[in-house]
Amino acid sequence: MKRRRIALLLFFIAIVLLILVPVIAFTPLGTTLQSSTPFADSPTPTPHPLASPTPIPTAIPILTARGTAPATNATAELLLDTDTGNVLYEKNGEKPLLMASTTKIMTALIAIQTADLEQPIHVHQDAIDRVVVDDGSSAGLEVGDVVPLKEMLYALMLPSGNDAAYAIADELGGGDRDVFVNHMNLFAQRLHLFQTHYSSPDGLTADSNTHYTTAYDLARLSRYAMSIPLFAAIVHTQTYAAHVGGRTLVWTNTNKLLGNYAGATGIKTGHTFGAGYCLVFAATNHQHHLIGVILNSPDETQRNIDAAALLDWGFHLPMLPPQE
16 A cells, blocks of 8 residues: 555656656746756856046146236237137237238248249339339349249248238239239138138238238237248248348348347238238247237337237236136
8 A cells, every 4th residue: 555655656746747847848937947046057247347437637727817918009909828729818809900011921821831932033023013102111122133932031021021022922823913812811711710801912901891800810820820930930030131133132020029028939010001000929938928919009119018018918827727
């Protein structure tokens, strides 16, 4: 009787196993049971090291405008930190105005960047007429003079020769000065100087509808120009002697800040009746570089005094971290 019970129990276990094995092997229920068992294989989680926190960058102190800039009588003025591109001070900085011979900054840039510096520049009658007939500033050139472009740039920028400006524009424009002026306007657009337009290579014009700029545009243009070593070297030169047609011409820089203001590095004066007295000026002090613009000042002496005062104010500004 006992054996019979054991035999029945074993037979029952066998029946149960016969039923469970297919369930476990071939049904979703079996898959669930297998995955829930503590003996199922599962990947061992890989420990990840704690990430180091990203360091917060330290803000580098920069010249920061504080206080009031010195008052001037100019229509527009601006002071730019050349190192950062930040405007430290401006008055009517976006007002379009005549620019007089500060125009020649762009004239020189086009010549430097598009032509062979050894290219001979021929002086024609129209260049001399620009000085004699239109009462333009002169580099002392004569009809028939042939001057290498590099030397002609000194004639353009130091004595502010309108004869040099016309000679360069004639030669590099293929005999058509308007072609050269068009290049000036195209380059202004390329530099995003959208409030600047030229109608001549020298700025001797009273037409403010076709020839104009702003203090802001002029400062940005000058910052770019001063990054070109040859340009920076030319406008920093106080006197230059050239041998032209068997004679020696000595060109003196019209920028009186050079030699009179410590650290002055350039760059260009300008004056017409309509534009008043204009000046783009640059200086370096204690590894700071500033560019300033004055447009339509009442006289040359006051213009230079105001430029020096703006530079003094700018160089004495505090060095502070940038404000968010």
